[in-house]
Amino acid sequence: MASNLNLVRAKAAEASKVVAKNGSSYYKQLLEQNKQSIQEPPTVEKCQLLANQLFYTRLASIPGRYESFLKELDYVKHLWRNRRELKTEDVGIAALFGLECYAWYCVGEIVGRGFKITGYHV
Known part of the structure; x- marks a missing residue:
């Protein structure tokens, strides 16, 4: 250290x-x-x-x-x-956009907790 x-x-x-x-x-x-x-x-x-x-x-x-x-x-x-x-392409693009928004939300939550995956401080 x-x-x-x-x-x-x-x-x-x-x-x-x-x-x-x-x-x-x-x-x-x-x-x-x-x-x-x-x-x-x-x-x-x-x-x-x-x-x-x-x-x-x-x-x-x-x-x-x-x-x-x-x-x-x-x-x-x-x-x-x-x-x-x-069309299937449009639905796929919309699904990818929704998935990206959800991923950014998850990343924001993890960052907000101080990069703790579970949120508990050890």
Whole structure:
């Protein structure tokens, strides 16, 4: 156990040296590449203004997203009414999608329990 801890410490020290050596140049390069996205002046007030704009823009987009959701729901209802005409491929894709959703749910539960399969702490 102690040897693993020393190994982790050595790796962390090595990583921090790399960041200290290259971090500043990477930061400058990143800002230069994305200067069109930087708002001037970079103040707290400007950040608050942008945060408010993002919030209210997203709030204003709710009716459009709700309308799109209703269209998707109508499509699913139509498919359900005409389920006898579905092709095997479509049913297979839907089954795989459902299986994937269930798998993500299971993985999320396992992660939420701290990667314990049974959920019990030993």
